[in-house]
Amino acid sequence: MIRFIIFLLSCILTFHHVSNSQIVLNEICSFNGGILTDEDGDESDWIEILNEGSSPVNLENYSLTKDHESIWYFPSKIINPQEYLLIFASEKNRTSGTLHTNFKISRIGSSIIMRDSTGIIADEIFTPPLQANHTYGLTTDGVAHFKGIFRIATPGSINLFTEFYNGYAEPPLFSVTAGIYQGSQLLTLSAVPGNSIRYTVDGSQPNTQSMLYIQPISIDSSTVIKATSFSNDVTLLPSNCIGNTYIINYNQTLPVFSLSTEPENFFDWNTGIYVSGPNASPIYPYYGSNFWMDWEIPAIVEYFDTDGTRKISQQVGISIHGGSSNRSKAMKSLRLTNRDTYGENDFTYPFFEKKSLDHFKIIVLRNSSGDFNKTHFRDGTLHDLMIGKTNIDLIAYKPAAVFINGAYFGVHNIREKISKHYIEENFGVDKNNIDLLEEDSTVLEGDFVVFNQMYSFITTNNMNDQSNYNIASKMMDVASLTDYYVAETFLSNIDWPYNNVKFWREKKPDAKWRYILNDLDIALGNNGWAPASFDILGRIMGSYGDNNRHVHIFRSLLDNGRFKNYFINRYADLVNTIFSSEYMEQHILNTRNRIAAEMPRHFSKWGNDMSNWDYEIFQIAMPHVYQRPSYAMEQVKAVFGLQAVNPVTLDVWPPQAGIININTITPEILPWTGNYFDGNTIQLTAKPNDGFEFKRWISEEIILANPLLATITVNPDMANKFTAVYTSSGNGSDITVFPNPVHNNLQIGFVCQVNGTSRIQVYAAEGKLVLEKHENAVANEIRYVNLDCEGLPKGYYLIKIINPDDVTSTKFVKL
Incomplete structure (x- = not known):
């Protein structure tokens, strides 16, 4: 009776129920942890209504509303007296068959309102935060209604009064925050007076049999402490479990993931996902092992940034990730998946510096596979090298240290998972409205219908006909395809293109197919399978590629002269920049140095040592980096029948007066030299900086057809230097002076059209000749002359250049 009175008072204070309504909200689940699945197999939230009356009711134009925002209308449907009806709150918005609302129910609490066909509120419930598989709803003692929490859900049947509770105990408080500490810590747990606390140190969830907290806990090694409060009030369920990781005497240099769960979830011989188990084959890749099973375990994930601050603490599902090379290693790759089942939809944290993303459905802690x-x-590191520098869809990377139930488990690579969620997160498209495909026939999302149409068009029409190519380029993102083929062939990915091919498009008329790069573990000379001299491009252009539809598309596009020119130049552009030996060497060194302090501890866990590690980097990967560019350029030359590879040097005058675009790149530092192909024209575009105007191009080796145009096209048939000449804005002279104004040394640049002697004269403002120099000039070359102006008084001066064929002048200021 006392329990009944408590319930009655609490319910009167916390809910409103429309007592004269025949249709009531009977039971609501906002945290479905697997007690019920919908027709798609999803563990969606659900709402149960009940016809308490004695007559049938047509629900047509009845509605459900969440938080006075999302409104969902019932279809025409009869609910009979004393009948229960389930509606999934899944956002799927279905009104035929199984019913689904257009909203989900918030974990932190939602107001659910049901209105009748006239718009009058028939019933309303505010659901409090619930633990997994608990529900909130209506019960009765035979006379009055009460609302509260049910420990055991009863979808489609009468709610159990014996499992009816008023709420949860307050969770325990921890005196020491989760973190990374030097030296032992003394942890005090506290709870509401009268409540008891039980805790664990092995990652498991506390229960009534766990250790009873009596006195402060001394933590002198890395440990996960999980604690739950148990109330002496019989109307209250145990509190939420609070879990904190304490990593002790660890010299942190990387971010840290702490994963905690029931120990048997990882390591039990029969059910643990990390072990071989009783049915494993003794033969590689050990099929039948537990780690090959499609099992997912619940776990708490904590993420500590490099400053030791905990940024994430939430429950996820963990499964073993990857194929044979991943699963067969002693250290497994782990896939961390957020689901409604576990309480959160995403990780909301910007893991990757090079991507402006802060929502991730899935994160992979990868073991580097092969x-x-x-x-x-x-x-x-290769994906990281290309992000922001190429037109390929790439998988972000960051190294991290991983602990499982307090035990160190080595360096893992934080990676994105290629899935519909990756597409939505990276490109903002609807994840349920895409084609995401693999190789030649594997469907991850959508279907092959549009791809097959594109394939047929490109391979059966003449791509050298520009109108056909223009149509093809609206189907295929040719910039993505180009960079993808450059990367795969330059990086010597021998495990391609009959494997590791993923591509996608949004399902809309103007969407283009794009490639996603994945799995370059075999690159940089790994296993010696593809040395620096290995010709991947020649391989796929030969008989090896004859049965590959992606290669067929590539070959057909190369029939178009413009695309062929673009592909060859883009190849050279990338080899001259991010794939240059210097750039790649520095990038790899940066990656090595980022994890070097952590690797001794990693090797002590999983074997190997620092000398072997450095041998792999400096004696295998680095020589590949040094040798590959020249091999790759020669292979492109051979495949396309080009004449030679020649250096092209670019410069501007005066210094920093402008920039130069060459094909698809803009060198950051001038002068700059890159290698290009004789027989494949390149395009140069001069762009002045503020305060300057483009004047002309100067070539040291050839006479340019249109030197006054800012954009020129030339064939690099020999080593050559091209200089873009700029002049100060508003200066109509062919003379360039730098700097202007000048303190001491003035550099003058001018061009003479014929060979001969040029006279340089400087006049003061009153017309007096104050300096004169004679210089030998070569036709069509920039002549640079330094003048010492230190002895000149401050003021305005005129420079006159008297060439054999003309006279020109300009002004400068002496400070």
Whole structure:
């Protein structure tokens, strides 16, 4: 009776129920942890209504509303007296068959309102935060209604009064925040007076049999403490479990993931996902092992940034990730998946510096697969090198240390997972409205219908006909395809293109197909399978590529002269920049140095040592980096029948007066030299900086057809230097002076059209000749002359250049 009175008072204070309504909200689940699945197999939230009356009711134009925002209308449907009806709150918005609302129910609490066909509120419930698989709803003692929490859900049947509770105990408080500490810590747990606290130190969830907290806990090694409060009030359920990781005496240099769960979830011989188990084959890749099973375990994930601050603490599902190379290693790759089942939809944290993303449905803690314990970063660092520099869809990378139930588990690579969620997160498209495909026939999302149409058009029409090519370029993102083929062939990915091919498009008329690069573990000389001299481009252009539809598309596009020119130049552009030996060497060194302090501890866990690690980097990967560019350029030359590879040097005058675009790139520092192909024209575009105007191009080796145009096209048939000449804005002279105004040394640049002697004269403002120099000039070359102006008084001066064929002048100021 006392319990009944408590319930009655609490319910009167916390809810409103429309007592004269025949249709009531009977039970609501806002945290479905697997007690019920919908027709798609999803563990969606759900709402149960009940016809308490004695007559049938047609629900047509009845509605459900969440938080006075989302409104969902019932279809025409009869609910009979004393009948229960389930509606999934899934956002799927279905009104035929199984019913689904257009909203989900918030974990932190939602107001659910049901209105009748006239718009009058028939019933209303505010759901409080619930633990997994608990529900909130209506019960009765035979006379009065009460609302509260049910420990056991009863979808489609009468609610159990014996499992009816008024709320949860207040969770315990921890005196020490989760973190990374030097030295032991003394942890005090506290709870509401009268409540007891039980805790664990092995990652498991506390229960009534767990250790009873009596006195402060001394933590002198890395440990996960999980604690739950148990109330002496019989109307209150145990509190939420609070879990904190304490990593002790750890010299942190990387971010840290702490994963905690029931120990048997990882390591039990029969059910643990990390072990071989009783049914494993003794033969590689050990099919039948537990780690090959499609099992997912619940776990708490905590993420500590490099300053030791905890940024994430939430429950996720963990499964073993990857194929044979991943799963067969002693250290497994782990997939961390957020689901409604676990309470959160995403990780909301910007893990990756090079991507402006802060929502991730899935994160993979990767073991580097075929590069495990070698460089341990091949695939990750190559993706990182190309992000923001290419037109390929790439997988972000960051190294991290991982702990499981307080035990150190080594360096893992934080990576994105290629999935519909990756597409939505990276490109802002609806994840349920895409084609995401793999290789030649595997469907991850959508279907092959549009791809097959594109393939047929490109391979059966003449792409050298520009109108056909223009149509093709509206189907295929040719910039994406180009960079993808450059990367795969330059990086010597021998495990391609009959494997590791993923591509996607949004399902809309103007969407283009794009490629996603994945799995470069075999690159940079790994296993010696593809040395620097290996010709991947020649391989796919030969008989090896004859049965590959992606290669067929590539070959057909190359029939178009413009695309062929673009592809060859883009190849050279990338080899001259991010794929240059210097750039790649520095990038790999940066990656090595980022994880070097952590690797001794990693190797002590998983074997190997620092000398072997450095051998893999400096004696295998680095020589590949040094040798590959020249091999790759020669292979392009051979495949396309080009004449030679020649250096092209670019410069501007005066210094920093402007920039130069060459094909698809803009060198950051001038002068700059890159290698290009005789027989494939390049395009140069001069762009002045503020305060300057483009004047002309100067070539040291050839006479330019249109030197006064800012954009010129030339064939690099020999080593050559091209200089873009600028002049100060408003200066109509062919003379350039730098700097202007000048303190001491003045540099003058001018061009003479014929060979001969040029006279340089400087006049003061009153017309007096104050300086004169004679210089030998070569036709069509910039002549640079330095003048010492230190002895000149401050003021305005005129420079006159008297050439054999003309006279020109300009002004400068002496400060």
